[in-house]
Amino acid sequence: MLRLRLLTWDVKDTLLRLRQPVGESYAAEARAHGLQLRPEALSHSFREAYGAQSRRFPNYGRGQGLSSQQWWGDVVKQTFRLSGVHEDGVLTLMAENLYRDFCSAHNWEVLPGAAETLRQCCQRGFRMGVVSNFDNRLENVLSQCNLRHHFEFVLTSEDAGFAKPDGRIFKKALRLGGVPPEQAAHVGDDYTRDYRAAQAVGMHSFLLRTAGQGEEPEVPPEHVLPTLSHLLALIEKG
Template sequence: MCFATMLKLRLLTWDVKDTLLRLRIPVGKSYAAEAQAHGLQVEAEALNRAFRWAYNAQTKHFPNYGLDRGLSSKQWWLDVVMETFRLSGVHEDKVLLPIAEKLYCDYCSKHNWEVLPGAIETLQQCQQLGIRMAVISNFDRRLSEILAQCDLQQHFEFVLSSENTGFAKPDKRIFLEALQISRVPPPLAAHVGDSYMNDYRAPREVGMHSFLVKTAGKPASWETEVPQEHILPSLTYLPSLIEKG
């Protein structure tokens, strides 16, 4: 669809991680620092590699925080952290549990997150255009607190996390719930994010528009699949595209 002929939007929904917020430091580095505070020396790069493996395995075996298997998202994350350390050579659970508990709390703090360049400016400009905004994110129940800590919560009418709704992107039901809450028809809504499947294709399957943020330093294998007018080199391009509606 050409956005030069797009109807004026009434609703914008947003992904969060690597769209509006990013981690301040790599996971391995923060894990290594917490381990050191507990008297353990573990290499940050080893923890980074182990985290990727543990996270991917946990996601495969217990998707969306294991909700349908009776897990809580906190237990899901504690298991990921402890397995990360086990894979890095630390096996004493009585040492690992307090580290995992502390890291779980720390990742709810703004000290571990930073707002991406242009995010606040873009959100403000979209509000000035009279567009309602909300969040749709594959995140756990800490999301609203993280947004509040990072001074972003006030921009959004509501926040839908995959844990709270029970549906994870690219499941179209999480987008349909946003449309139902807002009472906005799909052609007057758009989603913004950085994942081709989760944030571009999925909202289009319910009739919404979508934009992809091109993340610096990440290969964009989807670029040949996405019209250039749907790709945002930075978030600050978004308001001018909407104004063409």
């Protein structure tokens, strides 16, 4: 059995997922302002705007003096501009509304098995924390989705100043948890940012891989979670 004291968790697509595609949420907001826009086109515009903003201002512009609200506001406005909306007042209003909406359970849902797995891990006495490439709304999102109470700390990339796979965010989590890396394991769904990055600082690592995802050859089967419900059995076997 692995001698683990601390479990750290990714959030998006590990514990929570969006209730609907981004384009659907943006189209609903546009309709509230009398604009008819196709969700698929908005999803495409969003990917383009988000990608460009991420390259220009990594980690929500944390190192360049932006707040995450400014960062996201620019992404939202650019998404709508790429879809043909150019009225500044409407763009500002939609950006404010969507920033607020994505801070609540209105747009997020808990993945199957997540709440039960977290509860069981707490019962077994594991200390728990979050390590997520998220902005500072995450505390509120987790509270709204009734998961926050499971965690001793919530470490976002905006707060830390480093984004996964940068090892410094994991080292900060280990300091917050007060354990050496060999007594900690990280659970996430991204091979590079979660699985490999945690291993690189000496932590154990589990990769949530749902059916249909690509196979990365270097992941031993005892590190792969078909669902979160498999976690405790793998820890106890390890």
